[in-house]
Amino acid sequence: MLYIKNAAQVVTVSGGSKAPKIGSEMEQLNVIGNGGVVVEGDIIAFAGTDQEAADYVEQHAGGKDVKVILAEGKTVTPGLIDPHTHVVFAGSREHELALRLRGATYMEILQAGGGILNSANKTRAASESQLIGETRKRLDRFLVHGVTTIEAKSGYGLRLADELKQLRAARFLHNDHPVDLVSTFMGAHAVPPEYKSDPDKYVRIVTEEMIPAVAKEGLAEYCDVFCEEGVFTPGQSKTILEAGLKWGLKPKIHADEIVPYRGAELAAEIGAVSAEHLLRASDAGIRAMAEKGVIAVLLPGTAFFLMTKPADARKMIEAGVPVALSTDRNPGSSPTESLPFIMNLACLTMRMTPAEALTACTINAAHAIGRADRIGSIEVGKQADLVIFDAPNVEYMQYHYAVNLTETVIKNGVAVILNGKRTYACAR
Numbered sequence: 001m002l003y004i005k006n007a008a009q010v011v012t013v014s015g016g017s018k019a020p021k022i023g024s025e026m027e028q029l030n031v032i033g034n035g036g037v038v039v040e041g042d043i044i045a046f047a048g049t050d051q052e053a054a055d056y057v058e059q060h061a062g063g064k065d066v067k068v069i070l071a072e073g074k075t076v077t078p079g080l081i082d083p084h085t086h087v088v089f090a091g092s093r094e095h096e097l098a099l100r101l102r103g104a105t106y107m108e109i110l111q112a113g114g115g116i117l118n119s120a121n122k123t124r125a126a127s128e129s130q131l132i133g134e135t136r137k138r139l140d141r142f143l144v145h146g147v148t149t150i151e152a153k154s155g156y157g158l159r160l161a162d163e164l165k166q167l168r169a170a171r172f173l174h175n176d177h178p179v180d181l182v183s184t185f186m187g188a189h190a191v192p193p194e195y196k197s198d199p200d201k202y203v204r205i206v207t208e209e210m211i212p213a214v215a216k217e218g219l220a221e222y223c224d225v226f227c228e229e230g231v232f233t234p235g236q237s238k239t240i241l242e243a244g245l246k247w248g249l250k251p252k253i254h255a256d257e258i259v260p261y262r263g264a265e266l267a268a269e270i271g272a273v274s275a276e277h278l279l280r281a282s283d284a285g286i287r288a289m290a291e292k293g294v295i296a297v298l299l300p301g302t303a304f305f306l307m308t309k310p311a312d313a314r315k316m317i318e319a320g321v322p323v324a325l326s327t328d329r330n331p332g333s334s335p336t337e338s339l340p341f342i343m344n345l346a347c348l349t350m351r352m353t354p355a356e357a358l359t360a361c362t363i364n365a366a367h368a369i370g371r372a373d374r375i376g377s378i379e380v381g382k383q384a385d386l387v388i389f390d391a392p393n394v395e396y397m398q399y400h401y402a403v404n405l406t407e408t409v410i411k412n413g414v415a416v417i418l419n420g421k422r423t424y425a426c427a428r
């Protein structure tokens, strides 16, 4: 039995397990002041005031060993969830930052054969074990920032064997690392150079060869596509996502990131689980997403790193679109594992409130990856994924920005980071 004792705040984010929180619900964190949480095995057994928690422990411990973690002056939240990453790749692309600072745009770099295609070359050349080693370090960093579950997309293989290699690396790490990974197939991340003159042929390879192979091996739950001018058209994107659906892969879409391209509209039309980026989404697209309950996964770190205006989170929340947040961890447009910093940016650059930002990184993020029945809130019976932040309240977490306040991380009932120190065998 594990007893987190006397926290300044236990921020449960309860009440959203059936449907994502929208509008003013995103503000409702259901905070317990002077709270306690009790974990039995890997499950949350009790959450309430510390007095109630102490009574629960007395009544239920029954001679069992009780490990107590003191949380005085601290804030306890659900484990943070990142619903959009491209974490499995080889190498890095720091030279592109210098190019962009000298005036090149992200899309110009891609169109010249760099960007995603640069990472694809490195990922194709890497062995599965090399990919696992590089990705493991990134997962270690996610964990020290309080992130206990992430979504992970393929899309740096861009040919069958290498897409499968990425997804198998993700599956291996899901079983081998404390962070849980939920996989998405994104063979349609870019058109590889060998199909530059015939992108439709590549679309056919994605739909007729890659999707069936990924589905048959059970390597992904979702299918995603980069629907963007100069990458995949809305028509090609629809074809790919419908092929995914036929094979049981639920649709997600990179939409309206660089230019308005009717991606939000397409997400609503095909009933996507989520549409991601949305920096240039149209008003009609936002309305359509709200009507269909499509989750907006917003990535303010990407706008920050690409030095451009972020998505209009306020408009989306006011329209009733459920909003989630993510790092977008990838080597080109967002090389960070700090989801807490993304929450800071959501407040400081998109005017989300501290409460909305936390909802967006917990229960709404859980819905975006189909896990809201098990994670995303502190409720009895849910998986014991919890974080203790060295902050007296949620507002403080967003105010003391760009600093890692994560102190202790409980994953499946085990303190994998305890007072800032890893307790599991890790890469470094």
Ligand SMILES: N=CN[C@@H](CCC(=O)O)C(=O)O
Pocket (backbone or CB within 6 Å): 086, 115, 116, 119, 226, 254, 257, 302, 328, 330, 331, 332, 333, 334
């Ligand atoms: N925009 C497309 N894909 C990624 C970036 C991938 C990369 O640059 O390597 C994103 O979500 O930002």
Ligand SMILES: [Zn+2]
Pocket (backbone or CB within 6 Å): 084, 085, 086, 254, 328
């Ligand atoms: Zn992305």
